[in-house]
Amino acid sequence: MVKPILKLITVAKEVGVVTRKYPYESPLLTEEFRGKIEIDASICWGCGACVKACPSNALTIRESMDVMELVYFAGRCIFCGRCADVCPTGAIRVTKEFELATDELEDLEQVVIHRKVKCPICGKHFVPQPLEKYVCEKCAKGEIPTYMMVCPECRRKVGVKKMIRCKGG
Ligand code: SF4
Ligand code: SF4
Structure with missing residues (x-):
């Protein structure tokens, strides 16, 4: 029992003080x-x-x-x-x-x-993501057709319909 304690004291002496008297001393921010x-x-x-x-x-x-x-x-x-x-x-x-x-x-x-902006198709209010934000700004200036302002869900549906049409479905 004495041996481990002596070893601990030796190690502590070698390492020195490893704690700080925070808040009286500034903390160590690594x-x-x-x-x-x-x-x-x-x-x-x-x-x-x-x-x-x-x-x-x-x-x-x-x-x-x-x-x-x-x-x-x-x-x-x-x-x-x-x-x-x-x-x-x-x-x-x-x-x-x-x-x-x-x-x-x-x-x-x-x-x-x-x-949020309002989807002109389903009327749902949604937060425009970066591309949509850009598009919405352009839409407000009338530079891009307003159908581009629709919510992601409606845009997906429109996209699928277009794909089906393109494939002759
Ligand atoms: S994920 Fe961010 S906000 Fe949540 S506990 Fe961790 S650091 Fe804090
Ligand atoms: S962009 Fe970053 S901070 Fe903003 S909602 Fe997404 S993960 Fe959170």
Whole structure:
């Protein structure tokens, strides 16, 4: 019993102090350290991939008829960085921020708002994806026929019908 303890003391002496007196000393933030995330609203598509990947429901979607909101609540975040891994546009950045104590819940929330457009065929409101956003902008200027503004589902149906027609069906 004495031998292992002596060995432990020797190792401890060799290694030295490995802990810090946080918060009296600054913490050791390594290159790999992960804190809360930040979402760049200007390049977020609203695709929802990050929401599906989030294991703790820190990312959720709030929907109404006109808008879709991507909501990040840092109070539930486990700082795993999975959302940043799956984001197709690189809109999510993992920061080194981890001191999040606050008495205002809103301080822990980031909301990215996506406006929906109305499909002229089925009337469903949907969040336009990048190509659709481009098309919608052009449509608004009257440069592209409005049928291009339809929701993905209706566009698929129109596409299938066209294919059948092309094949003489
Ligand atoms: S870092 Fe992990 S827990 Fe936090 S929002 Fe992203 S996926 Fe969810
Ligand atoms: S942050 Fe990335 S993964 Fe999440 S909705 Fe926006 S584009 Fe999609």
